[in-house]
Amino acid sequence: MIAVKDNFLRFTPEEYFVWEEQQLERHELIDGQVYAMSGGTINRGRISIKITAMLDSHLDDSPCITGNSDVRINILETTDYSYPDTSVTCDERDKTNIQYISYPCLIVEVLSDSTEAYDRSEKFYRYRRNPVLKEYVLVSAKSISVDLYRKNDLGEWVITQYRAGDIVELRSINLSFPIEQVYRGIAFE
Template identity: 45%
Template sequence: MVANPQLNPMNPQEYLEWELTQPMRYEYIEGEVFAMTGGTKPHNRIALNLATALDSHLMERGCEVYIADVKVQVSPAGPYHYPDLVVTCDHRDSESNQFVQYPCLIVEVLSPSTEAFDRGGKFTQYRKLKTLQEYVLIQSEQVGVECFRRNEQGLWVLYPYEEGETLTLESVGLSLPVASIYRQVKFD
């Protein structure tokens, strides 16, 4: 993510209208916009593998799976983030074609330039979403998956997964081998 210093601070409505006219995606945080940069082949393959598995699994359940180009609205005042993958099973999300407001699952594929923000500030914002049940962080330079799951007390509990294990996504009732997430991924 790279801030655009040439723009004056915007309110959320100005951002939503402005971004529709832009050739690239921008996240919105406290009046500022941040350009979303491209990813690597491993990053893209990991997101595609998981999105494909989720889409096949959820096909008949009325859930929607979106990758990369659909933003999540944390609140009407922002922020607005573009996760690598978001799943919503809430019919209220059919009211907008611009963003998802009621996700049950958000996935970020980590890269060195965004990992700290994905783990910190972004996760802090996502935790405000009452419908969010799981937040998954996937390593793109080695095998490793971390699933943060909201428990019955509302606390976020970490479930780490490594090579040879099976990832369980309770929010959507899916279990899949970690190896399938990394299918055709080549690390440097």
């Protein structure tokens, strides 16, 4: 998703929820400022759908909830809200809120040229403040490439890079899959 700042709109979370329900597109709320989320490429959209469907199918008989890009996440201990491409929560506290989740164990972002730097830096900084988050996954829409950030037992984030031929391992939800599964039918320029 591409975030476009709207310089005139500032909201409290309560005002934001009411206002956004009336909008045609989604908006993130960061530091009281809203950012419109615009579309991406066909490859990006198809990859996002494949990932979300795969995770949802894997977790079908579990108490976990898989969210697509319409599921908002509250950045814990802030009044900020964002829309990752895919998220998973297995936390009971998220089952009673219909507007957002706060305790994801896994967040996936499919990269685009306009958001890659933000997804790798500031957005990841915000997400990793959540003590429940175990894995943050960045998926390329331009090549067969997945970067997985996993929190180790010391609380440090360690990166594992997956490329063609690799098996991606998501320990947070006990799922391993060939990286090519995410890229089936995707043609790169």
